[in-house]
Amino acid sequence: MGPDRHEGLQQRMKYAMLVDPRAEGEGAPCLSLPAGTALDDAAGALLRLLAAKECPDRILIVVGGEEVGTTSSTYLRAVLGTQASRGPGDEVRAAAPGESTRFGVVAFRCAVCGSSAYTAFYDDRYRPECREGDHGPMELS
Numbered sequence: 581m582g583p584d585r586h587e588g589l590q591q592r593m594k595y596a597m598l599v600d601p602r603a604e605g606e607g608a609p610c611l612s613l614p615a616g617t618a619l620d621d622a623a624g625a626l627l628r629l630l631a632a633k634e635c636p637d638r639i640l641i642v643v644g645g646e647e648v649g650t651t652s653s654t655y656l657r658a659v660l661g662t663q664a665s666r667g668p669g670d671e672v673r674a675a676a677p678g679e680s681t682r683f684g685v686v687a688f689r690c691a692v693c694g695s696s697a698y699t700a701f702y703d704d705r706y707r708p709e710c711r712e713g714d715h716g717p718m719e720l721s
């Protein structure tokens with residue numbers, strides 16, 4: 581069971597501003613978010629991911645098991661950076677999106693090929709599957 585087509589479309593529209601239309605989804609690590617994640621929280625989780633040491637330059641956004649689209653670090657920084665500097669003064673800058681996120685980001689790694697995936701939640705029962713092939717569930721990185 582998954583979201584039906586209509587919900588899938590609504591979901592893609594909801595997160596459309598986070599998606600880089602030019603980013604290739606092929607081979608990009610994915611970030612899984614719970615169904616119904618607020619746009620701000622999704623943006624926050626992505627920003628956290630981009631701030632990580634081993635920053636992926638492209639990320640496939642998955643919400644509630646549904647692929648929303650791919651984004652790139654360059655695109656995301658441009659889009660969210662623009663938003664953060666919208667107001668006057670440094671106080672506004674200090675409250676940039678991502679600071680108030682409810683989500684941490686959990687990193688997983690495939691033991692077979694070393695590719696990465698991320699979730700914005702930690703659930704013992706949930707482990708992302710490697711997208712590169714029949715490598716099975718990934719391990720906590």
Ligand SMILES: [Zn+2]
Nearest residue numbers: 690693710715
């Ligand atoms: Zn793998």
